[in-house]
Amino acid sequence: MSAPIVNRRDLEFYLYEMFNVESLTNRDKYQDHDKTTFNGAIDTAQAIAEKYFLPIRQKVDANEPTFDGEKVHLIPEIKAGNDAVVEAGLSAPAADYEMGGMQLPLVASSAAYAYLSATASTSLGYLSLTNANCNLIEAHGTQQQIEKWVHPMRAGRFAGTMAMTEPGAGSGLADLTTTATKDAQGNYRLTGSKIFISGGDHDLNENIVHLVLARVKGAPKGVKGISLFIVPKFLVNDDGSLGERNEVALAGLFHKMGGRGQTSTALSFGEQNGAEAYLVGEENKGLMYMFHMMNEARIMVGTSAAVTALTGFQYSLNYAKERPQGRLLSCKDPESPPVNIIEHPDVKRMLLTQKAYSEGAYALCLYGNQLADDETTALTSEERLHAKTVLDFLTPIIKSWPSEWGPKANDLAIQVLGGHGYTNEHPVEMFYRDNRLNPIHEGTTGIQSLDLLCRKVPMNKFSGYNAFLAEIEKTIAETTASDKLSEYSKSLEKAVANVREVTQQVLGAASSTNPDLVFSNSVSYLNMFGHVTIAWLWLKQAAIASQALAGNIHVDEQHFYQGKVQAMKYFFNSELPLTYHWGNLVKNIDSTAFDTQTEWL
């Protein structure tokens, strides 16, 4: 039996039981939809994944893009698969009809995408970056820019990228040096170098639309002097046809440990007269616009990490069910047949841990999608504001938790397969390599942790922080009297109280102490908050499962819900206690790292 790409029953649990997407059909935007259209989108995605991507999953990895000095070459199967995605309307299933989308709620769109992402996480990046690029121009560009750039991108003719990182700056955007010069006519010419530009060059589309951060000559130093430009690979005539090659040159490809379906490029802009560049919005507001894309990209990164963990879990689960080896400790008869390895308690532990990490991470990402949806389509302005407030707060956790714990799930998938998992007989070693990028790109875990603790927590008088903890406390109140859940509800209550205490102490210290010291344990803070968040999502899942188990249901359904309860128990017993350890380091302002002089290392 081959492993399912992801667990379909589980996807439907999220959609219809946990996030209740059917209830969204009372919103104007989604009035055409119902369970049939949601399931239809997922069916289509599954069919494309099985037909185009699953058969070449490891081939893509083994044949990274090449550059012959003139052109980039990908294996042709990538284009065939991506074209099928675009033709099915799945390149941006949440986009409006007029933009060529299916106008699906984000949670449903994300569930459909799970099949594609699990089989083609990296080659699909060309489409998802294009989508994010379109969303940004739609939000901040002019009508003319939307027609010229977004329409052909939505139609699959053009692709899009985001170009931020520079060789000398990395995560330090304040120091970027790419320069735009404005001429007398008000046109911009851009020069500079960018690195790690995903999809920065390839042969999948007619044209590539780069969104580039640059500094207009004379702009203020630091992040306040950064503007955003559209810089196409080929200029485009007014009738939409391609014009001349713009001054955007591929300086080289990076060779990555994973994610080998997608080119990572070094680009050189304007080597002669400067590349033609079109300002988006106003000068010096580029970083704010880019954050629009980046916040979306951060949720995308989290989701990709979660889905890679989900598919690794399913793969190793299937293997463990079929692979006989060894006997239980309780068996003293060497003549008895070996058991399937899933029977070994330590293998169960590794599978249950993967389930808790991957499904917990995925529930978090879908929750983020729900908030992103509510932010724009909820019926009242209070609900919209509430969703925006919580999502802004949670974004660093949605980005980081799946990125940190998803790879740990993939690590266990390898371990379940043992020596076989270390070879390319099976895809689990590829999942492990692919997933390793996620704690790095779109802001490292360290950067996310500072964003959470120093910005998001105190922002607007702690409004996001308090609004989110109130959500957790609502679930605690709903479960505290339940026979089956009360124990866990109380555990979570205690853990939340600890979060509040730790937060108060560390931010209290910030007023009088060197911020470099006070915030030096920010990653522990992120770990603590992330684990409490995931524990909450598991308690919610277990509450739904407990209710279902109280009814008269089919045995397969019983197993499914028991699995949810068991993964919750695992998370509360084996993971939640760690939050006190991390909290102590933060609360006590542990200075071990801060005190370390560089010469001591």
Next chain:
Amino acid sequence: MSAPIVNRRDLEFYLYEMFNVESLTNRDKYQDHDKTTFNGAIDTAQAIAEKYFLPIRQKVDANEPTFDGEKVHLIPEIKAGNDAVVEAGLSAPAADYEMGGMQLPLVASSAAYAYLSATASTSLGYLSLTNANCNLIEAHGTQQQIEKWVHPMRAGRFAGTMAMTEPGAGSGLADLTTTATKDAQGNYRLTGSKIFISGGDHDLNENIVHLVLARVKGAPKGVKGISLFIVPKFLVNDDGSLGERNEVALAGLFHKMGGRGQTSTALSFGEQNGAEAYLVGEENKGLMYMFHMMNEARIMVGTSAAVTALTGFQYSLNYAKERPQGRLLSCKDPESPPVNIIEHPDVKRMLLTQKAYSEGAYALCLYGNQLADDETTALTSEERLHAKTVLDFLTPIIKSWPSEWGPKANDLAIQVLGGHGYTNEHPVEMFYRDNRLNPIHEGTTGIQSLDLLCRKVPMNKFSGYNAFLAEIEKTIAETTASDKLSEYSKSLEKAVANVREVTQQVLGAASSTNPDLVFSNSVSYLNMFGHVTIAWLWLKQAAIASQALAGNIHVDEQHFYQGKVQAMKYFFNSELPLTYHWGNLVKNIDSTAFDTQTEWL
């Protein structure tokens, strides 16, 4: 500045301050040696590493061995490097003179090997497996077997392997099916398939000597019916010249995520008339003999994991010292120049963590080497027995702790380099891939954890367990009154008391409860015991450092010792508290994994 392969000052700290190898020169075996010869061996290893291996470190990874259907091909630089190692007498520096070795104490030999292993961990595997093979035949073979097989292996003409794993059995050696048939003349013919045989075929040597586990026809079932055979690729005439090809066929190569310098092979024995095979020792005692090799191989695996962590630490440390990016939180001036990333507290944390993991792991491996040495060369039989007792007990920890935490150090090395670390511009992503094998081969972490808790702890009335804890308690007694260390000494005392309590409770429960349940948290037990062991080794290092710091020493030396103290503090503050969490799971016989029905997953 290029990164040091490993920290030479640190190696000398272990040799001369912590493990005091100079004191061994009063043993007959080592009477020719002194600090000069020890340093000479290290110098030679460093020179070979820098000349032959460092320049091709990533080339070896990028050019894995190929099989053209007839022969295996490696890039020629591997042979050049390995030949240089053999010529310098470094292929088995601890072997006796008469066996072609340098008769070095194991701790010194291991320190020299660190340079080789850090630059060529996988291609060097051909030599280290050969060495382990020789050691086994020397211990359990006949004089004739030693002359025929060991001498040419020691001379570098032949290579050796160990062939245990089978496609249907994996870690379950009890189920192996490779069969040896004895004819009327008492000669054996062997048939069967083996997989994951490292170095199972290659073109580096004239001949390959496989040590193969097989079942003699009619032998008892299970592990009690396993015998050990020498099965050469080419038969060898009495004059030492090569004879006919034996029936050992390469069925294929595995393609691994890392360790790509070394072939991992599927071998087919005796496809026609059976392969000629020569029994080692007695029938049905094969597993016992193989454990001789396996225990040595387990220490080797731990050491390789530790050294890969050490070299990744040095690489990322060097990078962090030279790479400017971003500003400290306390800096509000965007016009100020960026700082080197080592100044960022979270980067310091990632470096200090790597230091604590890698140097802690390496100290553990050297301690294992010291015990292995004392087991055979200590002056009194009490000391020899004591060393053997402690080493037998500790072997699963020496194998597993570096293998589990070494890759975590390498993970942080990637994170320090950010996007650059994810590409082959730098070797850290390779270290991460290479190191991922170590928790799998020579017995997975799960198997080691059961070996520790179910066998090694209660073995011989807890003699190894008690002897080892007594060593820890000796250090506690020596440090408890120290101004600087008392706090940590008391922490460790508490942690050891917790280990004793957890052990008593879990083994107490074993008498009345299903062993599958009681031992289901064995990995948590291993984690707990491993962390206490490493905390002890850090306290020992900090004690030496504190004493040195009390003297009048050069500022560079002050920095070095401060680093030791700081890494100890990190381990005690950030890692040791986790042992209580793991201990609770074990002590409370947490049944979450055990209770999980396979259908729930």
